[in-house]
Amino acid sequence: MGDGLAGRASELVRPYRAVLASRVRAQRAYRASFRADLFGTAVVGLTELAEVVVLFSAANGTLGGLDLMQALLVFGLAELAFSNADMLFGHVDSLARQVRSGTVDILYLRPQPLLAQLVTSDISLRRVGRSALAVVVLVVALVVNDVDWGPRAVALLAMSLVCGFAIFCANFVTAGGLQFFLLNAQEVTNAFVYGGRHASTQPATVWVRSITVIFGFVFPMAFCAYLPAMLLLGEPGAEWLPAWLGWYAPAAAAWAWTVALLAWRAGVRHYQGGGG
Amino acid sequence: MRVYARILAAGFRTQSRYLPAAFAGLLANATFGLLKSGILLTLVDDGGGELDGYTAGTMAAYVWLSQGLLGSVNIWSLPSSAERIKSGDIAVDFLRPADVQLASIADDVGRGLFALIPRGLPSVGVGVLLVGMAMPAQVLPYALGAVSLALGITLSHALAYLLGTAGFWLVEVRGLQVLYMGVAGLLTGLITPVWLFPGWLEAIAVATPFPAVMMYPIDVLSGRTTGTDALWLLAVQAGWLALALAAGQVATRLGRRTLEVQGG
Amino acid sequence: MSGTTSDTIVEVRGLSRDFRVRDGLKVRRLTAVDRMTWSIAAGEAVGYIGANGAGKSTTIKMLAGILVPTAGDVHTCGLRPVKDRKKLARRIGVVFGQRSQLWWDLPVRESFGILAAIHSLSRARERARTDELVETLDMGDYLGTPVRQLSLGQRMRAEVAAALLHRPQLLILDEPTIGLDVLSKQRLREFLVRERAEHGTTLLLTTHDMGDVERLCDRVLVVDHGRLAYDGSLDGLGRTVGAERVLVVDLAEPCAELAVPGARHLRSEGGGLRQHLAFDPAATTAARVLAAVSEQADVLDLTIAEPAVEDVVRRIYERATTSSS
Structure with a gap:
């Protein structure tokens, strides 16, 4: 019985596995350029890191209530979650281009759900470079900061990484859904995809009210890294965003995915119904 | 010279057809502007209202001018000439009477100048209305600033062109491009003002052409740097531009020879 | 399979499709397909012809479940294309002459392997069908070549094979011979005739090439400005318009x-x-x-x-x- 179920499950994932495996093979085929790309994504991560280091070093002790090492904990959590999401979901953000080139129509001719096909149509292994850098920063920050290690801290850390990843993935899907409407203005979605990434690395205490609303709740970026990190560090959090809200990261992730799936469904309907 | 002015004007007009994209870019810029001004103004506040010569007003000016310039300078991507170099199509361009390097840069600068209208000006408008950024009250900083801006935009495209010429010799330029993007993003002062860097990093930045792309025009335009200091920055920009153009010219000639040897 | 679905493969009744076109600030409605009614029986080979912008691609997209009709009914293989898209995908094959369903950086063989997985073909069926198609389409020489290195003629043969891998009842071809040289056209046509004879596959093709219609189709549908202008045999078409x-x-x-x-x-x-x-x-x-x-x-x-x-x-x-x- 269990065998039959496993067999059915393996048959179910076979299409996705076949496509992804081919993407992995293709990317590893060009070793020299793959290594250059790995290095390149790490450099991008490094410049993002430089911003945090420069700003918090220029500060007079603390900035927005955090010192440099505390800020690096927020950065490491956010950066790792984002980079992993970018690796698996980043190409969903180029949907407008894929609509223009007609590759989306090809997906309609295959017997799997569209979004599942699109997500598994590619993987950017080169982003491992950026993830690796994020892991280093995160480990250093966890060691240097005063974290009260125990089951609670481990659970917080795991929850933060999983929910942060889910929220960033949801943002990519929301962007994809909206790009069905924004074929010539798809940069609009950069505002919350990349703006959201940027926001997630900041202490929420420095946000102006409009940003608190947008990136605290509409796109719940504060739940990716800042709030869980404040719980880990025993810091109070920000006005409107107290640290204890960090425990609600799974709810924030569920909310982000609700928005994402609604945007996706609206986009697909628009494409089938109104687009041309 | 007339031919390059024509090409520049054509680039300007071409870009006017991408208005929706420009407004979309503006929305993204505004979001980043709000995020950056939040943390940078807190930084100035915590420093007692003044930090490395920045006040709240001039810091806001930095944020919104740098965001406004993003549609006009090229820090991120390879220019269209790089694609033609890589594919070898550039060989056709060599048959035309216009200089390949200047024509290609003129086109990009034309597009960049147009982007000031839908992206640059509104961004500054947002800054003035929403966050009260400081702008100088005299005329001179604007006149100098306009020259500095033009030099900075042209320099960014001249450097991007130079980067693209690597395609004459390298099979894959993407690794180099990403590296360039990272280094340029930091050293132009896009991510944070160069003057907030620790001393050693600031020294490195000033030794490269990158601050001349963005940091100097912003300093001159916002009135943070005035008088002879401003004129000095303009001279430095002009110097870097001359150097970048000369290097691009040399690389183009060498590349053309390589192409002809391979092609023949 | 029920009797009714095996008789009629495509049924279109009062089918219309409008598009909203932005013209400056005004939004105009443009009717691409205008109240069309026709059907295709199993085993037929039908040429769907008309000038550019006559509504051919729009119709095909509605048959395949990519676009929702503005009005009217469409049934493909007895299914509602949009609602039953996933089921329908297992029964039809579509070749778009201008866009590829193969993976450009992979060898042809690997693309077939992935498509077999996508259509859940058993290894045995996959091998038998691939071998058959490779043989009849004469693709043996370039199975190991990445798709991006193929000539247009080779690529089109691979595209057709890819669309037929899962043995669809209906094969839709959108401009299959566009840009092909005479020999490649001939080869492709011969193959399609044979595929139809051996497996009873129904064919629906749009084309600008009267040669395709003459050699492949026993029935012609002519669309003009979204309306059906002629439905009948090719000979009849010649007679009516004095071709x-x-x-x-x-x-x-x-x-x-x-x-x-x-x-x-x-x-x-x-x-x-x-x-x-x-x-x-x-x-x-x-x-x-x-x-x-x-x-x-x-x-x-x-x-x-x-x-x-x-x-x-x-x-x-x-x-x-x-x-x-």
């Missing part, structure tokens, strides 16, 4: 306008050195026209031109407007 062929002869010496029974002089070039004669293939033959010409002048060379699809469509349209006025 003439044109015989072009190069003569040894300049000659006055040739007068040939059963043919119409169209024009002369080079002072009468080259002359164009139109004739109705239903009424006479090229050989008879040529024989008549030879009696009047020395023929050095000749060509016979097929009527262009645009020409046929234009005449149908003219006929429709004159008969309605």
Whole structure:
């Protein structure tokens, strides 16, 4: 019985596995350029890191209530979650281009759900470079900061990484859904995809009210890294965003995915119904 | 010279057809502007209202001018000439009477100048209305600033062109491009003002052409740097531009020879 | 499979599709497909022709479940295309001449492997079907070549094989021979004829090439401005619009306008050195026209031109407007 179920499950994932495996093979085929790309994504991560280091070093002790090492904990959590999401979901953000080139129509001719096909149509292994850098920063920050290690801290850390990843993935899907409407203005979605990434690395205490609303709740970026990190560090959090809200990261992730799936469904309907 | 002015004007007009994209870019810029001004103004506040010569007003000016310039300078991507170099199509361009390097840069600068209208000006408008950024009250900083801006935009495209010429010799330029993007993003002062860097990093930045792309025009335009200091920055920009153009010219000639040897 | 679905493969009733087009600030409605009704029986081979923008691609997208009709009904393989898209995908194959369903950076063989996984073919079925297609489409030489390195002719054969891998009941081809050289066209047509004979696959193809229609189709649908302008056999189409062929002869010496029974002089070039004669293939033959010409002048060379699809469509349209006025 269990065998039959496993067999059915393996048959179910076979299409996705076949496509992804081919993407992995293709990317590893060009070793020299793959290594250059790995290095390149790490450099991008490094410049993002430089911003945090420069700003918090220029500060007079603390900035927005955090010192440099505390800020690096927020950065490491956010950066790792984002980079992993970018690796698996980043190409969903180029949907407008894929609509223009007609590759989306090809997906309609295959017997799997569209979004599942699109997500598994590619993987950017080169982003491992950026993830690796994020892991280093995160480990250093966890060691240097005063974290009260125990089951609670481990659970917080795991929850933060999983929910942060889910929220960033949801943002990519929301962007994809909206790009069905924004074929010539798809940069609009950069505002919350990349703006959201940027926001997630900041202490929420420095946000102006409009940003608190947008990136605290509409796109719940504060739940990716800042709030869980404040719980880990025993810091109070920000006005409107107290640290204890960090425990609600799974709810924030569920909310982000609700928005994402609604945007996706609206986009697909628009494409089938109104687009041309 | 007339031919390059024509090409520049054509680039300007071409870009006017991408208005929706420009407004979309503006929305993204505004979001980043709000995020950056939040943390940078807190930084100035915590420093007692003044930090490395920045006040709240001039810091806001930095944020919104740098965001406004993003549609006009090229820090991120390879220019269209790089694609033609890589594919070898550039060989056709060599048959035309216009200089390949200047024509290609003129086109990009034309597009960049147009982007000031839908992206640059509104961004500054947002800054003035929403966050009260400081702008100088005299005329001179604007006149100098306009020259500095033009030099900075042209320099960014001249450097991007130079980067693209690597395609004459390298099979894959993407690794180099990403590296360039990272280094340029930091050293132009896009991510944070160069003057907030620790001393050693600031020294490195000033030794490269990158601050001349963005940091100097912003300093001159916002009135943070005035008088002879401003004129000095303009001279430095002009110097870097001359150097970048000369290097691009040399690389183009060498590349053309390589192409002809391979092609023949 | 139920009896009704096996008889009718495509059924279209009152099918319409509008698009909203932005024209400056105004939004205009454009009707791409206008109240069309027709059906295709299992095993038929149907040519779907019309000028650019006549609504062909829109119709195909509605049949495949990519677009939702504005009004009317469509059933493909007995299914509602949009609602049952995933089920339908297992029963139809579509080749878009302009966009590839293969993975450009992978060898052809790997693309087939992935598509087999996508359609959940068992390894045994996958191997048998791939072998059959490789053999009949003569792809053995380039199975290991990445798709981006294939010639257009090779790629189109691979595309057709990819669309047929899962043995669809219906194969839809959108401009399958566009840009192909004569030999590649011929090969592809021969294959499609054979596939149809052996597996009973229903064919629906859009094309600009009358040659495709003549060699592949036993029925023609002509669309014009989104409406069905003709539905019937190819011969019938020729009869209704008088689809003439044109015989072009190069003569040894300049000659006055040739007068040939059963043919119409169209024009002369080079002072009468080259002359164009139109004739109705239903009424006479090229050989008879040529024989008549030879009696009047020395023929050095000749060509016979097929009527262009645009020409046929234009005449149908003219006929429709004159008969309605």
